[in-house]
Amino acid sequence: MNSFEQLFFLKDIPMILFFFIIYAFFGWLLENSYNFITKRRFFKPNFFLGPFKPMYGFAPLLLVFFIKPETNWVVVIFLCFFIPTFVEYVSGALLEKFFHQKWWDYSDLPLQIHGHICLSFSLCWIALSLICIHFIHPGIVFLYGFVSSAWGLVWPIVSIYLLVEFILAIKKHSFQSQLVEKHTKPIQ
Numbered sequence: 001m002n003s004f005e006q007l008f009f010l011k012d013i014p015m016i017l018f019f020f021i022i023y024a025f026f027g028w029l030l031e032n033s034y035n036f037i038t039k040r041r042f043f044k045p046n047f048f049l050g051p052f053k054p055m056y057g058f059a060p061l062l063l064v065f066f067i068k069p070e071t072n073w074v075v076v077i078f079l080c081f082f083i084p085t086f087v088e089y090v091s092g093a094l095l096e097k098f099f100h101q102k103w104w105d106y107s108d109l110p111l112q113i114h115g116h117i118c119l120s121f122s123l124c125w126i127a128l129s130l131i132c133i134h135f136i137h138p139g140i141v142f143l144y145g146f147v148s149s150a151w152g153l154v155w156p157i158v159s160i161y162l163l164v165e166f167i168l169a170i171k172k173h174s175f176q177s178q179l180v181e182k183h184t185k186p187i188q
Contacts, residue, residue, distance in 0.1 A: 027056020080129035092116030
């Protein structure tokens, strides 16, 4: 059975959600810490209302499902570069297309594409991804084994919370983008 077949087994949904929520929270901490270091403000604007950055949930999930212990190290490095960069680009492009906002902008940095991705941050993704798959993820797997019984009871509530969070975020940012469009349209 390959990774994709395992990923879509119903029995694995609670575990996948656990990993997603942990990584999305870590992403929120990482981005806000970076913002604090660079701008002296901890809170950075977020798509979600709560402390979660979904792209940081998706990228590690993809990494741990594509990278196996027997994966060649060159392939590992490539995937650690490509997967987070791809997730970041798609996230940025979709957010800008649907909500007419940029939550980050690399336009001033060299070797960037549409301000959504740039080489310097993609190289950072390699290091962060390697740390994640070799050090952080094994700890999270251990933690899941420790709390899986209790998580089995609460994961449906967490799923509903994330769905509501997603819907509220869409409503909030759709309303904000409509306001921006109204104020920027020429008077006819």
